[in-house]
Amino acid sequence: MEVVLAILVGILYTAGVYMLLRRSILKFIIGIIFMGNATNLLVFLSAGLIHGSPAFVDGTTTNSAQLADPLPQALVLTAIVIGLGMVVFILALKYKFFEVTGTDDLDQLKQTDSQK
Amino acid sequence: MTIVAMPILIPFALAISLLVFRTPKTCRWVGPLGSLAIFVVSLALFFRLKTSGILTLNVGGWEAPFGIVLVVDYLSALMLMVSSLILIAVSLFSIRFLPDDFPLPRFYFFFFTLTMGMNGAFTTGDVFNLYVWFEVMLISSFVLITMGKKKEQLEGGIKYLALNLLGSLLFLAGLGLLYGKTGTLNMAHLAEILKNDGQALLMNTSSILFFVAFGIKAAVFPLFFWLPSSYHTPNIAITSLFAGLLTKVGVYTLIRFFTLFFVHDQQFWHNLLLIVAGLTMVTGGMAAASYYETRRILSYHIISQIGYMIMGLGIFTPLAIAGAVFFTLHNMIAKTGAFIASGMIAKTKGSFHLKEVGGLYKQNPLLAVLFIVPAFALAGVPPLSGFFAKFMLIKAGIESGSYIITTVALLTSLLTLYSMIKIWNEAFLKKQPENHENQESIKLNWADYVPLAILATASVLMGIFAATVFTYTMEAANQLIEPAIYIDMVLRNRTP
Numbered sequence: 001m002e003v004v005l006a007i008l009v010g011i012l013y014t015a016g017v018y019m020l021l022r023r024s025i026l027k028f029i030i031g032i033i034f035m036g037n038a039t040n041l042l043v044f045l046s047a048g049l050i051h052g053s054p055a056f057v058d059g060t061t062t063n064s065a066q067l068a069d070p071l072p073q074a075l076v077l078t079a080i081v082i083g084l085g086m087v088v089f090i091l092a093l094k095y096k097f098f099e100v101t102g103t104d105d106l107d108q109l110k111q112t113d114s115q116k
Numbered sequence: 117m118t119i120v121a122m123p124i125l126i127p128f129a130l131a132i133s134l135l136v137f138r139t140p141k142t143c144r145w146v147g148p149l150g151s152l153a154i155f156v157v158s159l160a161l162f163f164r165l166k167t168s169g170i171l172t173l174n175v176g177g178w179e180a181p182f183g184i185v186l187v188v189d190y191l192s193a194l195m196l197m198v199s200s201l202i203l204i205a206v207s208l209f210s211i212r213f214l215p216d217d218f219p220l221p222r223f224y225f226f227f228f229t230l231t232m233g234m235n236g237a238f239t240t241g242d243v244f245n246l247y248v249w250f251e252v253m254l255i256s257s258f259v260l261i262t263m264g265k266k267k268e269q270l271e272g273g274i275k276y277l278a279l280n281l282l283g284s285l286l287f288l289a290g291l292g293l294l295y296g297k298t299g300t301l302n303m304a305h306l307a308e309i310l311k312n313d314g315q316a317l318l319m320n321t322s323s324i325l326f327f328v329a330f331g332i333k334a335a336v337f338p339l340f341f342w343l344p345s346s347y348h349t350p351n352i353a354i355t356s357l358f359a360g361l362l363t364k365v366g367v368y369t370l371i372r373f374f375t376l377f378f379v380h381d382q383q384f385w386h387n388l389l390l391i392v393a394g395l396t397m398v399t400g401g402m403a404a405a406s407y408y409e410t411r412r413i414l415s416y417h418i419i420s421q422i423g424y425m426i427m428g429l430g431i432f433t434p435l436a437i438a439g440a441v442f443f444t445l446h447n448m449i450a451k452t453g454a455f456i457a458s459g460m461i462a463k464t465k466g467s468f469h470l471k472e473v474g475g476l477y478k479q480n481p482l483l484a485v486l487f488i489v490p491a492f493a494l495a496g497v498p499p500l501s502g503f504f505a506k507f508m509l510i511k512a513g514i515e516s517g518s519y520i521i522t523t524v525a526l527l528t529s530l531l532t533l534y535s536m537i538k539i540w541n542e543a544f545l546k547k548q549p550e551n552h553e554n555q556e557s558i559k560l561n562w563a564d565y566v567p568l569a570i571l572a573t574a575s576v577l578m579g580i581f582a583a584t585v586f587t588y589t590m591e592a593a594n595q596l597i598e599p600a601i602y603i604d605m606v607l608r609n610r611t612p
Contacts, residue, residue, distance in 0.1 A: 020282075025274065032281055039285050043292030047299075072295065075244055079288055082251045086284075089258055090277055096262075097270040112272045112345045 002049050005041060012038035023106045025094050032090065036083040040076050047072045119164065120173040120186045122157045123196055123235035126150070131228040138221040144211050147224045151203035154231065158196040165193050170595070170605040172241070180241070180606050181302035187241035187606055190592035191441060195238050195368055198445045201574060202360040202452050203231060209456050209567035210353035213463065218351070223263065227357070230256035237365050241606055243291050243301040246369065250287065250333070254280055257362060260354050261346060272346035279342040283332035290325030297322065304606035307377040307599050316380035323378040323385070330373070334366025336426060337395040340419045344403070347418075348411035348468075352459035355411060359418055360452030364444055367425045371440065374429055375596040382432070389430030394524045397423030401531030408470045410458035410543070413535050414451070417494070420528060421447050427525060428509050431516050437593035439508030442585060446493065446501035446578060453490030453571035457483070460568065461543050464558055470542035477544040482565065484544050489572035491536040493579070496529050501578035504586070 012034050019031030047069035098104060130150040134143065165171055171188040174180055188196075207227065214223065233253030240246050262273040295301055297318065298309050313319060328339065335343040343363070347355050374385065400420025404413045425447070428440025458468065460483055465473040477484045493500035506529065513522035578585055595602060 028278065032285075035282075035285050039289045039292070042289055043295070046292040046296030048296075071301075072292070075292075075295075078244075078248065082248070085255065086251070086281060089255065090281070093258075093262060093270065093273055093277065096265060097274060100265070100267050100270060109271050109274065112268050112275065112349055 001051065002045060005045055005049070009038050009041045009045070012041070024104050025097070025106060026104055028106065029087065029090055029094060033087055036087070040079050040083065043079060044072050044076045118173070119157070119161060120171050120188055120239065121175070123154060123161070123200075123239060124186075124232055126154050126157060127228040127232040127235065131225050131232065134221055134225045134228065140220040143220045143224045147207040147211065147227065148204060150228065151200060151207045151231075154235070155197070155200040155204055158193070158200045161188055162193045162197055165190065170602060172606055172609065181300050181305035184245045185241040185302065185304075185606055186239045187304075187602070188239055189595050189602060190588060191368070191371065191596060192238045194441065194445055194588060194592060195364070196235060198448050199231075199234060199238070199361055199364075201570070202357075202448055203227075205452060205456065205567040205570045206353060206357045206360070208563075208570075209356060209459070212561070212564050212567075213353050213459055214351055218264070223260070223354075226256045226259050226263075230260065230357070230361075234361055234365055238368060241303050243294065243303060243306070247284075247287055247291060250365075251284060253362070253365065254284065257358065260357070261350050263354065264351060266349070269349040272349035276342045276346035279332055279339070283329045283339075286325050286332075287329035290322050290329060293325065294322040302606070303372070303376055304599075304603040308603050308607065310377045310380065313380060319378070319380050320384075323373075326373055326378070327370070327388075330366045330370045331392070332366075333363065334370060334422055334426075335363050335396075335419050336392050336422055337399050337419075340396070340400070340422075343419060344412060344415045347415040348409065352411070352455065352462065355415075356452050356455040356459065359414065359455045360448045363418060363422055364448055367422060367440075367444055370426070371429055371437070371596065375432075375437065376599050376602070386430050386432055389426055390518060390521045393423045393426035393430055394521050395423075396420065396426060397524055397528040398531075401528045401535070404535045405531055405538075408542070410461065410468050410470060410539055411455070413539065414454055414458060417454075417532065417535055418451060420532065421451070421494070423528070424506070424509055424525060427521055428512070430521070431509075431512050431518055432597075433512050433516050434590065434593045434597050435508060436512035436516065437596055438586070438589040439505060439512055441589040441592050442508055443502075443505035445585070445589070446505045446575070449571050449574050449578065450490040450493040450500075450502060453568060453575060454487075454494060456568045456571065457487040457490060458539075460560065460564060461487075463564070464560060465543075466558075470539065472549060473543050474546045475544075475548040480560070483560070486565065486568045486572050487544070488540070489575055490568075491540065493575045495533040495536050499576075499579045499582075501575045501582070501585075504579065504582040508586070 016031045016035030016038060019027045019034060050068040053066055053068055130146060134146060165188055173186040175184045175186060230253055233249045233256060236249030237246055240249060258277055261276055262269055298306055300306055332339045397420050400416050404416035404420060407413045424443050425440045428436045461473060462468045467473055493502040496502040496506040510522055510525060
C-alpha cells in the first residue's frame with residue numbers, strides 16, 4: 001500500500017509542477033492544489049502505514065510497532081485545513097484580478113517588474 | 117511560566133478586540149498602545165531571561181518532546197524586542213499615512229494577526245508549530261499586501277503569493293520527511309537525535325527542502341524575485357511593516373535550524389550558505405543601484421542586506437553568528453526607518469520617483485537629518501548601528517580566512533553607500549525639477565516625524581551602546597553554537 005501511495009505522491013508532484021509552469025493563473029492554482037495534496041500525502045506517509053489498527057492505545061496491544069502513529073494524522077489534518085484556506089484566498093484573489101484586468105495570462109503580469 | 121506565551125496572546129486578544137470595537141477612532145488608540153504592550157512584555161521577557169536563563173513553557177501541560185513547547189533564549193528575546201519596537205513605529209506611522217478611506221480596523225486586525233504569527237515563530241520550539249505560525253503570518257500578509265485592491269497591488273499580490281505558497285509546501289514536505297526519519301518534531305529533541313547522526317547525506321534531503329523554503333521567505337538569491345515585484349505596490353505603511361519584519365523571520369529560522377540541528381555535513385552547508393550570501397549581496401546591491409524609485413531601491417536593498425546575515429551563518433564562528441544577529445537587529449530598525457523616510461518624502465512631494473522630487477534639504481531640514489540616520493546606518497558609517505554590525509562580520513570573516521566573502525561584503529557596502537547617496541542627492545540636495553515644479557507640497561505635522569524619530573534614535577543608541585548590544589548578541593551566539601543548555605532546558609527543564 002505504501003508503494004502505491006508513494007507513486008501517487010510522485011504523480012501528483014509531477015502533475016503539480018507541470019501545471020505550475022503553465023501560463024494561465026487558474027492552472028497555476030490547480031498546480032498548487034495538486035502539490036498541496038501530494039505534500040499532505042507525503043506527511044501522512046512519513047510514519048509508515050499500519051493496516052487495520054486504530055491510532056490510539058486500546059490496552060490490549062503491547063507491541064508499539066503494531067499501533068498506528070497518530071501524530072502525522074493530526075499534522076495532516078491541520079495542514080489540510082490551512083491548505084484549504086490558502087486555496088480559497090488565492091481563488092478569491094484571482095477572481096478579483098480577473099475582474100480588474102480581464103486577463104488570466106501570466107505573461108501579462110509584467111507591470112510591477114518593469115523598469116520605470 | 118505563562119509570560120512566555122504573552123507575545124502571542126496579547127496580539128491575539130487585540131485582534132479579537134478589534135472585531136468588537138471597529139470604529140477608526142478606537143483603532144488609533146488600540147494600534148499603538150497594543151504595540152506598546154507587546155514591547156513592554158518583550159522587555160519583561162528579556163529581563164527575566166537575563167536573571168533566570170532560557171525560559172520554556174510546555175503548552176497544555178504536555179511534557180516536551182511530546183507537546184508543543186515555547187522557548188525564549190537570547191536570540192528569540194532580542195528579535196521579539198526589536199520587532200515590537202518596529203510595531204510601535206509602524207502603528208504610529210500608519211495612523212498618519214494611510215489614506216482617509218482606508219479600512220483602519222481591518223488593517224489593524226491583520227497587523228496584529230501578523231504580529232501573532234511572527235511572535236509565535238520567534239518563540240516556538242516545535243517544527244510543525246513553526247509551520248502553523250508561518251501560515252498565520254503569511255495569510256495576514258497576503259491580505260495586507262492586496263488591501264486597497266489597486267491593479268498593480270493585485271498583480272504584486274499574485275507574485276508574492278505564488279512563491280510563498282510554494283515555499284510553504286516545501287517546508288511541509290521537508291517537515292514530513294524529517295519526522296519520518298527522526299520520529300520527532302521538537303527542535304531540542306531533533307538536536308539531540310541528530311547530534312551523533314552518521315547519515316549526513318540522508319538528512320540533507322530534509323535540510324535542503326527547509327533551506328529552499330526559508331530561503332524563499334528570507335529572499336535570498338536566487339529565490340528573491342517575489343520581493344521586488346510586490347513590495348512597492350501596497351501603501352507605504354504596509355511596505356514598511358513588511359520590510360522590517362517578514363524577511364527577518366526567514367533569516368531567524370535559518371539561523372535557528374542551521375545552528376541547532378542541521379549541523380551535519382558542515383563543509384557543504386557552510387560553503388553553500390557563503391555562496392548564496394555573496395550572490396544575494398551583489399545582485400541586490402546592483403539591482404538597487406539601477407532604479408530611481410525609492411521603494412524599489414530600498415526593496416532590492418533589503419535583499420542585499422539579507423546576504424550579510426546569511427554570511428554570518430555561513431562563517432559559523434561565535435563572532436560571526438553574533439555579527440549576523442547584530443546585523444539583523446540593526447537592519448530591522450534601519451530598514452523600516454528608511455522606508456518610513458521614503459514615505460515621508462512621498463507625502464511632502466507627492467511622488468516616490470526620484471526624478472520628480474528635489475530640494476527637500478532646504479524645504480525640510482528635519483526630514484533630511486532623520487533620513488540620513490537610517491541611510492548612513494545601512495551604509496555602515498560609524499558611529500551608527502550598521503558600522504558595528506558590519507565590523508563584527510568582517511572581522512569574523514578575516515579571522516576564519518573567508519577572504520572572498522569578506523571582500524564581496526566590503527565592496528557591496530560601497531554599492532549600498534551609492535544607493536543611499538543617490539536618494540540623498542536626488543531627493544534632498546538637487547533643485548526641484550522644473551517640469552514637476554507645480555506639484556503641491558504638503559507640510560508635515562509634528563506627529564508625522566515621531567515614528568521615524570523613534571527608529572533613528574534607536575539606531576543611534578544601538579551605535580553608542582554597541583558594547584552592551586554586542587554582549588547580548590555574543591550571549592545569543594554562544595547559546596546557538598553550544599546548544600547543550602537549550603536542549604537540557606527544553607527536554608529536562610534544568611540547566612546541565
